[in-house]
Amino acid sequence: MARLKARARRRKRLRAFPRWGNLKNMIVALLVSLAVQAAPATVPPAPSDPIEADWRTIPDDELLVMTLAGNRTVVIRLATPYAPEHVANVRRLALAHWWDDTSVYRVQDNWVTQWGDETEKKPLPAGIAPRPAAEYDIAAGFRPAQRMTASDAYSGASGVTADGWAVAGGKPGAGSVAEGSPGWLAHCYASVGVARDASPDTGTGSELFMPIGGSARRLDRNYTIVGRVIEGASLLSGLPRSDAPMGMYATAAERLPIVSVRLASDMPAAGRPRYQYRAANNPRFAALIAARENPKPPTIGLGGADVCDVPLATRRAP
């Protein structure tokens, strides 16, 4: 039954490119469904719908608030447990207000938007680790990073990563990964990675990028991911592309000024943004993944869900 509902929802989701006439019908259907949902006794929540207890507070020191010219705001959740040294650098840079008056200086089509100090000459504040550890590969063992199935990554209470990140999580007994091993963060749209030179330990966290197109799995465990944009990603993805080498904006006029970057914990308590994330260590999230699975053989697919196709929900705290 739950399975059937999940399939029904997937089918709905596949109707992804409706035209206007259909959109009107959908709005009508939405209003009808809202009316139906007002009668909970007859329509119990689907297993993939979050309940209130699934929402967890994101700590203030994991929220990075970037204000762009034009009073546009991008909010990043920091991935503290996955890249502790780089995240420590990012926190110090924010506390020093180092990014103020820097810019978004690179937009390479189908690749990345990148920001920081385009001159690379701005001195870093005291306490910044110049060569943090290689935190792009912290998994205890090796696991296929290319796909994640409902039956391994999110099969239930055990072995499930519980922090709401896009991870290829550990499964008890799968390969050489011990239960509870952290897995790693995948490069997906809206991930925030550490730009660096050719040598993998040369990124401090001062120059950051966000994938804006199709991300290749070959980036995973190769670049350090320090967070994920949870609000305003479209402000970074919707910028004009540069035809210059590497997509670097060729002129100052193209660059988008960064007014400030602040840790929420460094802002006046009254003005802090407050966010919650949807926990993944529960059967409702497992059902959500199941609903995202590709068809299995002998139909048309390999089964499994595309790791970047898993919706990771956050919301402003009610």
Next chain:
Amino acid sequence: MARLKARARRRKRLRAFPRWGNLKNMIVALLVSLAVQAAPATVPPAPSDPIEADWRTIPDDELLVMTLAGNRTVVIRLATPYAPEHVANVRRLALAHWWDDTSVYRVQDNWVTQWGDETEKKPLPAGIAPRPAAEYDIAAGFRPAQRMTASDAYSGASGVTADGWAVAGGKPGAGSVAEGSPGWLAHCYASVGVARDASPDTGTGSELFMPIGGSARRLDRNYTIVGRVIEGASLLSGLPRSDAPMGMYATAAERLPIVSVRLASDMPAAGRPRYQYRAANNPRFAALIAARENPKPPTIGLGGADVCDVPLATRRAP
């Protein structure tokens, strides 16, 4: 040896986010390498580099030229063999100049840019098939669409798809796919798909979309792909996102006017754009795929290449 070179090149490619200082070094290195490449006797072409014979002419009636406001041009190659009925509709629409004065009316972040007639009320020209066949699934058999490995899709002369599209091609003896079966087109960045209502046979080809973010494999064989943007994709991907439902631009001012859409074969011969594509049925392309493969177990990956990470080259005819 070839394998080692491919690995060396892959390593280079992974250095994808250099900073300015490194960019300068790269430019110097590029100049040096150009100097070296001027001495072909000492540096033979790598097996993945195309030779002149790998470049094939794209027929004029497979080139769709869309001129946007501001004299910006998007060029689409039509996928004639994969969706013949939909492509026939597209050709008729172009020959009737039907798209003139329509618009790009939808930009949904991390999903699609869509264009055509946003009112859906503009009458279609005579001869348009109102419900073309379901050309989103034409493969003779079933194959995993999620991954493509150098050793199956592009292993050599036999079973290799030869048209330079992003396809999960057939391999002799693999599963139930017969040699020469066409495979199918994957939804990748810059693919051009047919928008439709919920019912899969409701898209005529008048409303088209291009994926602009991470594309999910679950779209493959579900929506009809009629082509691929081979020039100017960034003009469609770099547009401001809409926050309105489905990413539809809410106001006329947001919509980007389409001045005209023409088949190259319908343009004066002297003014036609001429393009070539890189053929894929050769060992040089197979080596390119091999260089794009993810690491195999027991290192960090599953092996195989991400289907959307395979670079499909086109160029203006010299």
